[in-house]
Amino acid sequence: MVAKEFLDSDRVNFLVWRFLLEGNYRETAAKFQKEWHVKQPHREFxxxxxxxxxxLVSVINRGLQYHALEREHARKLLPPNASAEAxxxxKFGIFGPLDANPQGRIEEEEEEDAEGEEVFEEEVSRKRPQQQLSNGSPVKRQRLSNGLENGAEAPASVSVPASAPMTTSAAGTGAVAGTAPTATAAPAPVTTPMEIDNQPDNHAYPSPLEGEQAPEPMVRTDGPEQGTQVDKVEELAPETTFIRLVDDQAEGQGRGNTPSPASPSGPDNAPILLQCEWNPRDPSILAAAGTDALARVWTVARAGPVEPGQDHVSPQGHSLLDRDVPRDTTVTALSWTADGAAxxxxxxxxxxxxxxxxxxxxAHLQSMEVSEPPIIKLSWNPNNTALLAISPDKGGALVTVHYPPAGNSLSFLLPGHDIAATPLDAVWxxxxxFLLCGGDLMMCLQCTDTTIIAGRKFESKEDDSFTQVLFDGRxxxxxxxxxxxxxxxxxENGQRRSISAHQGAITxxxxxxIPEDQIGADDERLIATGGDDCAILIWNxxxxxxKPKCFLTMDSPIMRLAFTPDGAFIAGxxxxxxxIWKVGSHAVPRASWSRPVHPGWLSPKANTESDEEDEHCLCWDADGQKLAYGSNSRLAIINFRR
Known part of the structure; x- marks a missing residue:
């Protein structure tokens, strides 16, 4: 017996709520969530x-497919002398006649519904601003469709083989092969691309009934150069190479003079990657830090296809640790100077x-001792003369500013602040x-010649829970x-403006x-956020x-996002x-990459039946041509051609 999934109002409501978020109906989703009386649907179920x-769209499509099969089965059972009414x-489906032209029917009925349409538009206009074309005319909201325009790509009438169905359902699915001969198919509807799935056949996902897939629709985007490009989603997996995290040379020489505890690393006895950063000036230099004495810098050439039988590359590289460092050493943070020199x-x-x-x-330049581990933050000031570090100290939090190569330092203590429970973040x-934040703390600190003094302490609320702080110099x-x-x-005056950006944590x-030689718009400064709700939003x-300028969704919670150095593309x-999307042209991603199956991607803390993961890294090289993606014991270099 086939097991049918259980269905209740919460499951239906969850599908509707997700559909509203993915369609950028955020205000409607918030109202729906409030009346549903569920605070965090993605966490509570x-x-x-x-x-x-x-x-939701996928389930509806499959229901339409089932309905089409039922209809075809009923047609085959019709006796030859069946009535014309039967x-x-x-010839009717869920949404009416199967051979109807949606665009034509809507235009014919526009005059009849003019009065009601005016009332509806007046109501909508009070709730959301009208988009304007260059000539001042309001833009009509896009209608969901099959993703292809009528014209060269979609001829008005197409001959159909005898084995093909004459008509299709509203979901773009028709009767199965083997139907009676027919003359021509119905005229293709003149509609605009489907916002929610970007599939040429009106499926949110390919139908299991389909054989060959139709080609994806071409998307016009403003590329990084002048002019117009025509691109489709590019799969970047063939352009991926992998960095081997284990230092084979150190392993062969036996790092450390004393035995270390059993390594917590992954199946290949590889370290756990905690952070990776490209050199801000040299696009060929990549640094990584992690467990098991992982602190290395590689010289990475432009990524190429992986050769058969290989799952990693061994580029030239060198360690950032002394040879006598124990194997169980953890490298907790790293930071490049702005000029990439150190x-x-x-x-x-x-x-x-x-x-x-x-x-x-x-080359080793300098060493500085710290009272207690771990150091959770390192950051150079803009002119590369001071290095900020955050670490615990006697039950509190210690902020230290080091001045290499002079060797002196300044410190500021936050008594009683447990950085293990409430981590701190800082930005120059x-x-x-610099600014310091964490939990309900948000304050400005200033370095003098002899000490660090507390400046303005920003007003916060008792329920504030700050996790990250960024500063924009422009x-x-x-x-x-x-x-x-x-x-x-x-x-700068401490005035605060809050945006309810995500349903759940901002991750x-x-x-x-913006490149230094470019002048940004006075009325626009963009910041992107990603969250547990599987969405990336770009705000002005x-x-x-x-409302957000861009609303991008993915299949699961967002772990990391990264702009290219010129700000033209964003990766999630x-x-x-x-x-990878072109900023400002987010209807379809420019490129995609799916990680291959390999045990090194999985969390070492998880059992064999879980795919739970802990650490993720994502960063672009200085040219915006290579993307480093790391997860636990694996580090991939993804090649991206603009």
Whole structure:
């Protein structure tokens, strides 16, 4: 007996709620959620994590397919002397006549419904602003359709073989092969591309009844160069190579003089990747940090196809640790200088913490001791003269600013602040001033010649839970994220403007980079946020009260996002996939990448039946040509051709 899935109002409501979010009907979704009396649907239901994107449309499509099969079965059972009414009834589907032209019918009925349409548009106009064309005319809302325009790509009448059905259902599915001969198919409807699935046959996902897939619709986007490009979604998996995280040379020489505890690393005895960063000036240099004494810099050529039988590459590289460092050392943070000339590395080795500065070529420059591990943050100031570090100290939090190569340092203590329970984050706003946030704390600190003094302490609420802070030098705005989905924007006077950005925690955010030789618009400054709700949103920080400029969705929670250095493209990463969009042209991703099956991707903390993952990294090289994606024990270099 076939097992049918259980269905109740919560499951139906969840599908509708997800559909509203994916369709960018965020206000409607919020009202629906309020009347549903469920605060966080994606967290409160055990089934939520199994529901894929566009699930409602997929289920409806499959229902239409089933309806089409029922209709075809009934047609075959019709006796030759069946009445005309019985045969005519089989020409109707869920949405009416199967051979109807939606566009034509709507235009014919426009005059009849003019009065009602005016009332409806008047009501809608009060609730949302009208989009305007260049000549001032309002833009009509896109109608869901099969994804192809009538014209050269979609002829008005197409001859159909004898084995093909004459008509199709509203979902683009027809009767199965083997029907009676027919003359011609119905005229193709003149409609606009389907917003929710971008599939040429009106399926959110390919139908199991289909044989060969129709070609994907071509999307016109404004490329990084002048002019217009015609592109389709490019699969980048063939352009991927993998970095081997284990230092084979050190392994052969036997790193460390004392035996280390059993490694917690993955199936290949590989380290767990905690952070990776490209050199900000040299697109061929990549640094990575992690467990099991992982602190290496590789020289990576432009990625190419993986040769058969290989799952990694061994580019030239060098370690950022001394040879006598124990194998169980964890590298907790790293930070490049803005000019890419040096890199700072923080280590935690058997309850001893230190910071070492290395040149890009691998020469050791300086070492600095820290009282307690772990060091959770490293950051150079804009002119590369001071290095900020955050670490615990005697039950509190210690913020230290080191001045290499002079060797002196300044410190600021936050008594009683447990960074294990409430991590701190910091960002420089100038060469001697930085912001510090975490939990309900948000304050400005300034370095003098002899100490660090507390400046302005921003007003916060008791339920604030700041997790990350970023500063934009162009707009002089600071942005903070929270695990409640709120994006806060702060000006230099401490004025705060809040945006309810996500349903759930904000997991990642970044200001859109603007090249120094470009002048940005006075009324626009973009910042992107990603969250547990599987969405990436791009906001105009100059107008935080407005709706997001872009709404991008993925199949599962967003782990990381990253703009190319020129701000032209944005990449979003989940635990299994990376999508790349052209900023400002988000109807269809420019490229996609799905990670291959390999045990090294899985969390070492998870049991064999779980695909839970802990650590993820995503970053672009200086040219925006290579994307590094890391997850636990694997590091992929994805080649992207613009």
């Amino acid at each position: 055990a089934f939520a994590r199994h529901v894929k994107s566009h699930a 045969a005519e009834a089989l 890199i700072a590395v923080a280590t935690d080795s058997r309850n001893q913490a230190s910071i070492n500065v290395w040149s890009a070529e691998g 706003t100038g060469d001697a001033e 707009s002089r705005l600071a942005a903070t994220s929270s695990d409640k989905g709120t994006l806060d924007l702060w000006d 990642t955010m970044q200001w859109q980079p 920080a100059r107008m935080p009260e407005s 990463a989940t635990s299994t996939q990376v999508l």
